[in-house]
Amino acid sequence: MPQFLYGALCPYCRFSTPLLETTLAEMIRNRQVATTGEPFLVFVCQRCTRCFPWNYGMRQALSQYDALSRADPVWISIVAECESGDCKGQTELIAIRPHGTTKEEILRERPTWNAKDIYCDNGHQIIIPL
Numbered sequence: 001m002p003q004f005l006y007g008a009l010c011p012y013c014r015f016s017t018p019l020l021e022t023t024l025a026e027m028i029r030n031r032q033v034a035t036t037g038e039p040f041l042v043f044v045c046q047r048c049t050r051c052f053p054w055n056y057g058m059r060q061a062l063s064q065y066d067a068l069s070r071a072d073p074v075w076i077s078i079v080a081e082c083e084s085g086d087c088k089g090q091t092e093l094i095a096i097r098p099h100g101t102t103k104e105e106i107l108r109e110r111p112t113w114n115a116k117d118i119y120c121d122n123g124h125q126i127i128i129p130l
């Protein structure tokens with residue numbers, strides 16, 4: 001059965017991360033931080049490794065994808081804590097990488113991730129756990 005394909009466009013480098021409907025549904029179903037800025041997911045761009053929010057409520061399909069020939073991208077989700085010790089704010093960061101990338105490889109990328117423009121629900125900077 002064909003399924004929808006979306007593109008999560010990075011506002012910094014304009015790279016569009018391909019995202020399948022089933023992957024998106026899986027991400028929403030498995031959210032670790034239920035309340036983080038819904039309907040936004042925060043992605044870590046594959047090209048420039050900056051974090052950006054993507055509004056999945058506004059998504060528009062780019063095309064349909066043949067489910068039989070697909071090579072699913074891999075993704076992991078990391079929970080970042082707020083910089084302020086008193087605030088319990090958490091933000092979920094999701095990295096989507098091409099099929100074949102291992103979770104360990106994605107985890108090793110973390111020092112390069114840039115979350116400068118991402119804030120907790122109370123407006124504090126967040127810290128990417130290493």
Ligand SMILES: [Zn+2]
Nearest residue numbers: 010013045048
């Ligand atoms: Zn980018």
Ligand SMILES: [Zn+2]
Nearest residue numbers: 082087089124
């Ligand atoms: Zn906070």
